Amino acid sequence: MTHASRKTQLEIPEGVLLGHALVARLANGLGIRAFFIKGPASVLQGLREAKLSTDVDAFVDPVRLEEVLERLRERGWRERPVDPDSRTFPKHSVTVHHPEWPCCIDIHFRFPGMEKPAHDCFESLWANTETISLAGQRLRVPAKELGVLFLALHALRSPTLPACQQELDYLADLMRREDMSEALLELAGATGSLAAIQPFLEGLLPPTTSVVWPEPSMEWRNRVAAQEPGSARLAAILQATWKEKPRMLRGALFPPPEVFLSGNIYADMSLVGQLRQHRARWGRFMRALPRLVRRLCRL
Secondary structure, X not given: OOHHHHHHOOXXXXXXXXXXXXXXXXXXXXXXXXXXXXXHHHHHOOOOOOOOOOEEEEEEOHHHHHHHHHHHHHOOOEEOOOOOOOOOOOOOEEEEEOOOOOOEEEEEOOOOOOOOOHHHHHHHHHOOXXXXXEOXXXXXXXXXXXXXXXXXXXXXXXXXXXXXXXXXXXXXHHHHHHOOHHHHHHHHHHHXXXXXXXXXXXXXXXXXXXXXXXXXXXXXXXXXXXXXXXXXXXXXXXXXXXXXXXHHHHHHHOOOHHHHHHHOOOOOOOHHHHHHHHHHHHHHHHHHHHHHHHHHHHO
């Protein structure tokens, strides 16, 4: 690599900030409502400890998702391959990448744990946003209570991971200091996330607060339980009808190329490369099988 190319190559922090500015400008130009979740905005708001963000998370009006994606395509951004099995892996965002950028952009149209219909949920979310200065612009981000909801739901998908537990502890301390539990309860009800947020919020509410906690959806239970390689796919097969099982089992045993490319867009897709990836995939599955069976029994 030449000295000139090193000078012009974006670093990840620069790319993330410029990515925020890019999406904001595109959305504003189209008159589309968009705001940014997690990432550097949450650090500025004091919702999480300082950490390096490696991608951009934008939430756009779901009825105008395709317009934002089309503008990004015009500027050289391309959608990352995804697993075509949307039953096992329900989609909540579209990830795009660019060969000259060091980070990806995730365009969200829904968020795991929020069970209200996408359009109705977005209206509640938009009503709880505010503006901050970031990347040289005034950007829309969640108000603090909504920011806590996003971060807590994200961490609750993998609550046993030390990093996620640390984030939940940090958010719980913030909730106690700023007395945000009632506001978070109201937001959880408006977005249909009461069931998902219960393990985090229940112990933070005043004793006099009475809440009827709904049962978590099958999608949410599957997400929380799917902590081991292959667990999400196996759970979906077990829950499917007998008519659906053969097709899903065939897809699990002989996955299409998109499955490998979804994890690594530069994966070796030659015959030898795919055979190696199949072998590695089965190795991960067999090593995780004892833990996987225990989790599925609890599910």
